[in-house]
Amino acid sequence: METRTTDLAPVGKRNPQREAVVENLQYLTFNLAGESYGVDILKVQEIRGWVPVTKVPNAPVFVRGVMNLRGAIVPVVDLRLRFGLESVEYTKITVVIVVTVHAEQGDRIIGMVVDGVSDVLNINNAADIKEAPNFGAAASTEFINGLVALDSGMVMLLDVDRLLSVEEMFSLETMRSSSSQAMAHAS
Amino acid sequence: MAIDIGQFVQTFFDESLEGLDIMEAGLLALPPGAADLEKINTIFRAAHSIKGGSGTFGFSEVTNFTHAMETLLDKMREGRLVVTSEAVNTLLESVDCLREMLVSLREQAAIDETQAENLRARLLRLLEQKETATSQATKAEKPSAPSPPPPSPETTDWRIEFLPHAQLMHSGNDPVRIFRELSTLGKLAVRADYHRLPRLADMNPEDCYLSWELELRGDASREAVAEVFAWVEDECDLRIEPLAGPAAPETQASTPSAAPETQASSEETHQGELVLERRKSNDRRKGDRRASAAADSGSIRVNIDKVDAVINLVGELVTTQSMLSALGTDFEMNRLDKLHEALDQLDRNTRDLQEHVMRIRMLPVSSVFSRFARIVHDVGGKLGKQVELIINGEQTEIDKTVIEKIGDPLVHLVRNSLDHGLEPPEERIQQGKPETGNIMLDAYHKSGSIFIEVGDDGRGLDRDALLRKGLENGLLKPGEDYSDEQIYELIFHPGLSTAKQISDVSGRGVGMDVVRRNIQDVGGNIQIASERGRGTKITICLPLTLAILDGQLVTIGQDCYIIPLLSIIESVQARNEMVNRVAGKNEVLRFRGEHLPILRLYELFGAQGAQTDLEKGLLVVVEADGRQVGLFVDDLLGQQQISIKSLEKNFRRVPGVAGATILGDGRVGLILDISGLIRINHAI
Numbered sequence: 001m002e003t004r005t006t007d008l009a010p011v012g013k014r015n016p017q018r019e020a021v022v023e024n025l026q027y028l029t030f031n032l033a034g035e036s037y038g039v040d041i042l043k044v045q046e047i048r049g050w051v052p053v054t055k056v057p058n059a060p061v062f063v064r065g066v067m068n069l070r071g072a073i074v075p076v077v078d079l080r081l082r083f084g085l086e087s088v089e090y091t092k093i094t095v096v097i098v099v100t101v102h103a104e105q106g107d108r109i110i111g112m113v114v115d116g117v118s119d120v121l122n123i124n125n126a127a128d129i130k131e132a133p134n135f136g137a138a139a140s141t142e143f144i145n146g147l148v149a150l151d152s153g154m155v156m157l158l159d160v161d162r163l164l165s166v167e168e169m170f171s172l173e174t175m176r177s178s179s180s181q182a183m184a185h186a187s
Numbered sequence: 188m189a190i191d192i193g194q195f196v197q198t199f200f201d202e203s204l205e206g207l208d209i210m211e212a213g214l215l216a217l218p219p220g221a222a223d224l225e226k227i228n229t230i231f232r233a234a235h236s237i238k239g240g241s242g243t244f245g246f247s248e249v250t251n252f253t254h255a256m257e258t259l260l261d262k263m264r265e266g267r268l269v270v271t272s273e274a275v276n277t278l279l280e281s282v283d284c285l286r287e288m289l290v291s292l293r294e295q296a297a298i299d300e301t302q303a304e305n306l307r308a309r310l311l312r313l314l315e316q317k318e319t320a321t322s323q324a325t326k327a328e329k330p331s332a333p334s335p336p337p338p339s340p341e342t343t344d345w346r347i348e349f350l351p352h353a354q355l356m357h358s359g360n361d362p363v364r365i366f367r368e369l370s371t372l373g374k375l376a377v378r379a380d381y382h383r384l385p386r387l388a389d390m391n392p393e394d395c396y397l398s399w400e401l402e403l404r405g406d407a408s409r410e411a412v413a414e415v416f417a418w419v420e421d422e423c424d425l426r427i428e429p430l431a432g433p434a435a436p437e438t439q440a441s442t443p444s445a446a447p448e449t450q451a452s453s454e455e456t457h458q459g460e461l462v463l464e465r466r467k468s469n470d471r472r473k474g475d476r477r478a479s480a481a482a483d484s485g486s487i488r489v490n491i492d493k494v495d496a497v498i499n500l501v502g503e504l505v506t507t508q509s510m511l512s513a514l515g516t517d518f519e520m521n522r523l524d525k526l527h528e529a530l531d532q533l534d535r536n537t538r539d540l541q542e543h544v545m546r547i548r549m550l551p552v553s554s555v556f557s558r559f560a561r562i563v564h565d566v567g568g569k570l571g572k573q574v575e576l577i578i579n580g581e582q583t584e585i586d587k588t589v590i591e592k593i594g595d596p597l598v599h600l601v602r603n604s605l606d607h608g609l610e611p612p613e614e615r616i617q618q619g620k621p622e623t624g625n626i627m628l629d630a631y632h633k634s635g636s637i638f639i640e641v642g643d644d645g646r647g648l649d650r651d652a653l654l655r656k657g658l659e660n661g662l663l664k665p666g667e668d669y670s671d672e673q674i675y676e677l678i679f680h681p682g683l684s685t686a687k688q689i690s691d692v693s694g695r696g697v698g699m700d701v702v703r704r705n706i707q708d709v710g711g712n713i714q715i716a717s718e719r720g721r722g723t724k725i726t727i728c729l730p731l732t733l734a735i736l737d738g739q740l741v742t743i744g745q746d747c748y749i750i751p752l753l754s755i756i757e758s759v760q761a762r763n764e765m766v767n768r769v770a771g772k773n774e775v776l777r778f779r780g781e782h783l784p785i786l787r788l789y790e791l792f793g794a795q796g797a798q799t800d801l802e803k804g805l806l807v808v809v810e811a812d813g814r815q816v817g818l819f820v821d822d823l824l825g826q827q828q829i830s831i832k833s834l835e836k837n838f839r840r841v842p843g844v845a846g847a848t849i850l851g852d853g854r855v856g857l858i859l860d861i862s863g864l865i866r867i868n869h870a871i
Binding site: 053054055056057058059063065066067068071072073074075108109110166170 | 745746747791792793794832833834836837838839841842843844847849853854855856857
């Protein structure tokens with residue numbers, strides 16, 4: 001683990017557009033609603049099957065709850081719901097990718113529910129990573145670090161530090177006038 | 188074989204701060220006039236260790252400063268200086284100053300040198316005055332003229348014979364380092380004696396075969412020289428003697444002709460003491476080495492008995508485990524009894540082990556109480572009040588985290604009692620009370636909690652003034668009858684706390700809201716009892732430990748929550764006729780003549796499929812901060828000991844939830860935050 005975390009910093013801060021250094025970058029790719037996404041493999045702690053989690057009151061809808069990861073309490077985020085996609089029933093191949101999310105308060109461990117894990121993507125040339133096009137207001141690209149075009153299709157590389165930032169998740173939720181406000185009215 | 192000395196720095200700071208506490212306590216207990224040798228010795232030893240340690244780590248500011256203190260103490264110890272309250276106060280201030288220096292050094296901040304220099308000058312002046320005064324009486328003393336460098340009775344040139352034992356370097360000591368240190372004291376000439384060197388073939392490269400003869404010229408005192416060798420004293424033959432020469436001043440021996448022999452022997456004994464002392468601290472250092480590896484995360488000093496108890500229990504646990512695995516290898520149904528037996532034993536072992544491991548975190552409350560002697564001494568003196576501090580139950584043990592959190596609130600409470608509670612002596616005499624006021628500190632265990640009481644026999648709280656103030660601020664409604672508790676409660680109100688108008692209790696509430704919040708943060712609560720003219724007693728109730736608690740599992744819909752057992756009063760099944768609606772909205776339960784607000788947890792938590800009919804569920808009556816509320820849940824499940832895990836670490840604080848735990852089936856359960864829920868209920 002030690003060596004992995006020390007390697008982690010430079011890769012995470014990489015700006016794919018500017019650096020054309022030939023280097024071996026690895027991304028874990030997974031499926032979500034027919035699309036392929038990738039996440040920096042050094043961020044990935046482990047991959048687990050879905051197990052029922054404990055609901056957290058008044059959390060945003062996409063926070064399914066918290067699970068027990070060998071004694072640590074880890075929140076689980078449904079990525080479909082996070083992206084505002086419709087949810088599906090969890091099946092045998094539904095997996096939780098446990099990632100380390102860098103935050104100001106220190107690193108957090110967060111699980112994300114995806115449809116299924118596909119492959120490990122090797123990128124030998126950082127220049128292969130293209131900047132995500134701006135779709136304007138139509139689609140949010142702020143969580144996307146870049147795109148990689150493959151023969152089989154396109155892989156979107158996710159910035160999990162932003163995507164799973166607890167602060168951002170909650171600010172997003174308050175914008176949507178969330179259940180946390182509903183709670184104040186509850187009784 | 189150089190060792191990284193950095194790893195010991197933290198130990199040095201820990202021990203030095205501890206040493207300062209010892210010095211402080213000793214100084215406060217030192218009666219002026221009488222020379223209590225035992226106490227002075229204790230103080231002296233603490234100062235000496237700090238000086239030695241700081242020298243080793245090169246904190247010369249600390250060394251110089253402590254040296255001045257030490258010299259003063261040494262004089263007191265030898266009876267050459269009378270213990271005056273002035274001296275004690277100066278020493279107390281020096282302790283404070285030293286503490287600041289150490290803290291600055293630890294945080295690698297700049298040291299306030301002017302303050303240290305002022306105090307040192309005062310110490311030296313004290314030394315000078317007293318010594319000239321006494322030396323007039325006893326002519327044998329050398330007429331001293333202390334100069335800016337620390338005065339020392341025997342300053343001269345030294346011849347040092349240093350014959351290390353072969354194993355010297357095994358313990359990580361390096362003669363070269365010692366010589367380098369010596370050379371800072373003056374002009375050093377070193378002669379090595381290598382006649383003990385064996386043939387190369389017979390030589391063990393890790394042994395030391397050399398010995399040295401050193402000549403040190405300069406203004407070094409014997410102590411300073413001995414100090415350099417302090418770490419190796421038990422690993423070498425060392426002889427330090429004055430260089431016979433014109434530069435050597437006269438020594439304290441009145442008969443110079445007999446000097447060499449008698450002096451040598453007196454040195455021997457003196458040095459013997461030093462060695463012993465050193466060795467002690469050396470041993471402690473060795474013991475602490477591993478424990479303090481994680482330097483900044485804070486360390487804890489644990490009684491060896493506690494550790495032994497844990498080791499014993501682990502032994503039992505291992506036995507039980509092997510018993511179970513033997514049963515498991517070829518299990519048959521007819522041995523079910525045996526299995527149950529073994530499981531019971533496992534249960535017992537686990538509980539015992541848990542209890543004992545938790546006990547490691549427990550420290551006697553005396554570590555907080557001890558500082559109050561100083562506060563009472565200082566503040567009482569400043570206010571011109573005569574105060575006696577009565578401490579009870581200081582051996583009561585509390586979790587380290589709790590101790591750290593309650594220190595400041597307690598200081599605040601004691602200060603309040605001193606400042607506003609106790610009357611000035613004249614007033615006390617008028618009231619027919621003894622002139623000296625009492626401040627009582629008490630700690631004890633009761634029903635799974637720890638109680639700490641801060642009491643005084645002063646004027647007590649002015650109920651009428653508080654009531655008036657409460658009515659003015661609209662916190663109380665006119666015409667209603669309030670109990671004493673409800674009125675005293677007002678002093679915790681932040682709005683009232685800053686108000687200075689209440690004549691008799693002016694300022695009493697300043698910061699009391701902060702005190703209460705701090706206590707609540709560690710899961711405790713605070714209560715006041717007061718009698719006009721007789722005194723005030725504030726009782727703090729704290730949980731025994733923060734990490735583990737007994738929990739009651741309850742269900743709300745499909746979810747399972749945990750209510751800390753300590754906050755549960757009882758559980759009742761409501762009948763509709765017992766329930767009233769206040770203002771058509773808030774439900775209250777009429778119960779034993781009281782009106783109990785009902786909090787429907789499923790509404791608050793947005794739980795699905797929960798019981799909504801009050802008659803079909805259960806009301807768990809819980810209490811926090813002196814207020815009760817009925818939590819409406821579906822059902823009660825079992826009770827379980829739970830260890831509290833942080834929800835914030837990977838997620839965030841959730842209102843109404845104190846933390847999480849792992850349940851027996853491996854799932855996560857959320858622990859309800861009772862005082863948080865009661866606050867939410869009030870806010871609605």
